[in-house]
Amino acid sequence: MTGTGEKIVLRGRCVVGGSAEGRAFVTREEISGWGGIDANTATVTEIGHEKRGESFACRVLVFPGAKGSSGWSHYFHITRRKNVAPAAMLFTVTTTKVALGAVVTRVPALTDFDRDPFEVIHDGDWVRVDADAGVVEITPAPPG
Amino acid sequence: MRLSDREKAMLDGAEGPARQRAMDLLVRYGRALGAERLIPVTNVAGVWSSTTPWVQADLDKPDDFDTIYSRFNLDADDVVETPQAAVSTCQLIHGIDTRNYRLQGFSDEQAALQRKSEKYFGQRGVQWCSTCTPYQVGNVPVKGEHLAWMESSAVVYANAVLGARTNVEGRESAGAASITGLIPEFGLHIDANRYATHRVRVEAVPESMMDWGLMGYSVGAMVMENIPVLSGALPQPRPMHLKHFGAAAASSGGVEMYHIPGQTAEADSEDEALGGRVPVEEHVYDAAARRAAFERLNANANNPDVDFVMLGCPHNSIEQMWEIARLLDGKRISPNVELWVHTPRQIRALCDESGFTEMIERSGAHVMSDSCPAINRATPDGTEVIVTDSCKQSHYLPAILGKQTWFGSLEHCIEAALTGRFKGSL
Numbered sequence: 189m190t191g192t193g194e195k196i197v198l199r200g201r202c203v204v205g206g207s208a209e210g211r212a213f214v215t216r217e218e219i220s221g222w223g224g225i226d227a228n229t230a231t232v233t234e235i236g237h238e239k240r241g242e243s244f245a246c247r248v249l250v251f252p253g254a255k256g257s258s259g260w261s262h263y264f265h266i267t268r269r270k271n272v273a274p275a276a277m278l279f280t281v282t283t284t285k286v287a288l289g290a291v292v293t294r295v296p297a298l299t300d301f302d303r304d305p306f307e308v309i310h311d312g313d314w315v316r317v318d319a320d321a322g323v324v325e326i327t328p329a330p331p332g
Numbered sequence: 333m334r335l336s337d338r339e340k341a342m343l344d345g346a347e348g349p350a351r352q353r354a355m356d357l358l359v360r361y362g363r364a365l366g367a368e369r370l371i372p373v374t375n376v377a378g379v380w381s382s383t384t385p386w387v388q389a390d391l392d393k394p395d396d397f398d399t400i401y402s403r404f405n406l407d408a409d410d411v412v413e414t415p416q417a418a419v420s421t422c423q424l425i426h427g428i429d430t431r432n433y434r435l436q437g438f439s440d441e442q443a444a445l446q447r448k449s450e451k452y453f454g455q456r457g458v459q460w461c462s463t464c465t466p467y468q469v470g471n472v473p474v475k476g477e478h479l480a481w482m483e484s485s486a487v488v489y490a491n492a493v494l495g496a497r498t499n500v501e502g503r504e505s506a507g508a509a510s511i512t513g514l515i516p517e518f519g520l521h522i523d524a525n526r527y528a529t530h531r532v533r534v535e536a537v538p539e540s541m542m543d544w545g546l547m548g549y550s551v552g553a554m555v556m557e558n559i560p561v562l563s564g565a566l567p568q569p570r571p572m573h574l575k576h577f578g579a580a581a582a583s584s585g586g587v588e589m590y591h592i593p594g595q596t597a598e599a600d601s602e603d604e605a606l607g608g609r610v611p612v613e614e615h616v617y618d619a620a621a622r623r624a625a626f627e628r629l630n631a632n633a634n635n636p637d638v639d640f641v642m643l644g645c646p647h648n649s650i651e652q653m654w655e656i657a658r659l660l661d662g663k664r665i666s667p668n669v670e671l672w673v674h675t676p677r678q679i680r681a682l683c684d685e686s687g688f689t690e691m692i693e694r695s696g697a698h699v700m701s702d703s704c705p706a707i708n709r710a711t712p713d714g715t716e717v718i719v720t721d722s723c724k725q726s727h728y729l730p731a732i733l734g735k736q737t738w739f740g741s742l743e744h745c746i747e748a749a750l751t752g753r754f755k756g757s758l
Contacts, residue, residue, distance in 0.1 A: 201366065202363075204360070218586075223706065223728040223731050223732050224731065227386070233731050235632065235730055255556075255585075255586045256484070256583075256586070258482035258483055258484055258501060259482075259502075260502060261503060262379075262404065262503045265503075266386050269389070269390070269403075281557075282365060283519070283557070283586075284500055284502070284505070284518065285500055287365045288361055288364070288501070288502045291357070291364050291407070292407045292502075292504050
């Protein structure tokens with residue numbers, strides 16, 4: 189176990205450059221764009237999704253990747269135009285949907301990590317992303 | 333990424349500002365994918381529709397099509413003039429049926445704006461196929477052709493059934509591909525990525541349209557985004573069966589390619605489908621899996637009193653339209669129910685000429701084109717309980733509209749339309 193306040197570092201491949209930080213929004217379930225999120229509020233709407241009803245606006249979105257319709261990029265694009273885009277995206281499975289979505293959302297994004305991000309990033313952790321350097325720095329949230 | 337001299341020149345603006353923005357996007361996108369280069373595409377299917385509230389937001393005037401295009405088809409920060417398409421380009425399904433828009437709750441002004449946008453982009457080379465199934469209205473690529481298509485149900489049809497090659501593109505990448513004829517080399521454009529990795533042994537052999545849909549819905553959930561090969565003695569499918577199967581598999585999973593040896597384009601045997609390798613996973617589609625798919629599709633509905641019956645997702649073929657015309661001929665649907673039957677506008681024209689539209693609409697139903705309720709969220713006033721013969725529509729509508737949605741066969745749906753009650757079962 190990592191003690192509170194101790195930083196963990198992940199390294200990955202840059203998908204979209206830039207740096208950002210925020211609280212982690214972690215889901216092991218893929219996210220659907222069209223029919224899966226409300227782009228006005230960046231809230232997950234898919235029935236049965238573990239994060240249904242929660243918004244990833246301004247959070248560091250940690251997820252396996254995209255599923256569903258080809259409207260994925262368009263809906264994430266809209267979150268940028270509505271100022272509710274995630275602060276950064278960290279994903280594990282590269283598809284055209286998630287790659288294009290990250291590009292047009294224009295937030296720092298990384299993939300292909302040296303460790304499983306779901307093992308080391310938990311909901312609410314403070315996450316700093318330097319996508320150009322390929323580095324993610326995680327400060328675990330205090331327990332409870 | 334390695335760019336050719338022409339691509340570098342385009343990126344430097346030698347072919348005008350729109351193509352410069354398009355190349356900039358394609359390079360950002362290619363890097364994001366880890367692609368090494370761009371490859372030529374000869375056929376693009378995307379979205380240029382300009383009437384949704386999303387794209388109309390923050391416009392000075394609603395017909396500012398260049399601004400919409402620059403923002404949403406090129407991901408550009410400034411406004412560039414829309415150039416002509418460089419390769420064959422079509423518009424997929426969109427929001428407004430330009431014949432039946434009032435039923436969908438749209439105004440004359442919105443329909444006029446839709447028509448104006450069709451002309452604007454049309455005169456720049458965009459063919460308004462206006463359907464999720466361009467392959468049903470003459471846009472049929474040949475085996476080996478590289479495409480940049482959106483619409484998951486069309487992508488899986490193009491890859492598996494036709495043997496053309498496309499990933500699932502988005503509005504922005506399709507926009508850029510249309511005016512450059514280029515897309516990143518990734519995924520299903522590459523030979524090695526087109527083999528099956530998962531094998532599904534089919535024990536519950538499909539007979540009806542509903543069976544093909546249920547099998548697709550089940551297989552999609554088994555393999556998710558991977559490539560399945562179906563094994564077992566499958567009956568000869570019609571195009572509509574594979575349309576239904578692929579759309580369902582792309583909804584429950586993310587299937588963009590599959591093989592049915594001897595029937596789909598790229599494999600005559602299981603071994604060929606698997607590229608000589610052993611499958612990573614083995615699954616069985618049996619009667620229990622078929623039942624589980626039916627139950628999952630009906631899990632969000634409990635009220636059998638229905639008020640809206642939706643047919644035609646993906647858009648109906650002409651033979652499906654004839655089947656519906658035959659089932660409705662001489663009958664009246666329940667006064668408590670609206671029945672909308674969706675088909676491409678080109679097939680609707682054929683239905684008009686052939687008298688099918690009249691047979692269907694005499695029953696009180698409407699023949700709709702260009703859109704569907706999942707895309708434009710338009711349903712008849714007061715809709716609370718929906719019935720559909722589409723796995724895709726029943727997968728998405730509860731989340732998109734927040735309405736109960738039943739799934740059944742075409743016959744279940746027609747019975748619900750005539751009686752106002754859904755009695756579908758296996």
